[in-house]
Amino acid sequence: GEDVEQSLFLSVREGDSSVINCTYTDSSSTYLYWYKQEPGAGLQLLTYIFSNMDMKQDQRLTVLLNKKDKHLSLRIADTQTGDSAIYFCAEKAGADYKLSFGAGTTVTVRA
């Protein structure tokens, strides 16, 4: 089955860049996602990348995909206190409608 792994915690200083890493095992992944969960809320889609892309940039967010190593990363430039949240990596494999999620990385932004 699918297995998505990410580190559990990241602490970053305000104004610095944050990099959240994720690895996955399913080579048939078609989409890879980053979701954000703020305290007490549901998950909100931040960005996604197709499996045939290497990089996607969206304002302060940069997603890098290394298909050979099955490694996905999310870089947040100029991290702000509002970026404190749990970030989930997820993959969609083939024609299946299910997503497989990682355990989530809790990002804490310190002043």
Place this chain on the structure above:
Amino acid sequence: DVKVTQSSRYLVKRTGEKVFLECVQDMDHENMFWYRQDPGLGLRLIYFSYDVKMKEKGDIPEGYSVSREKKERFSLILESASTNQTSMYLCASSRLAGDVYEQFFGPGTRLTVL
């Protein structure tokens, strides 16, 4: 904007009670999902549904059942609640728009079983 609503934000039940968690989406999506979220474990899929009256087991269906009588509503049922079902429950619906597949989440129900 897609809206997924869940009937309760917080719920406290006793062991052995039957518990209903309701989810409604307003965008005519075919697919709906129930997950539970636990610290360090991320989201785990309980059940999902591709269409009305259709259901499929996810990764952790034991102790749960679901009902989808109408397209917009997907209910999660705990037949006899147990303390190990204390968790955050998240509902989602999904769409395929062009080439993009996306799941939309409700705000979650935090269930405590005493």
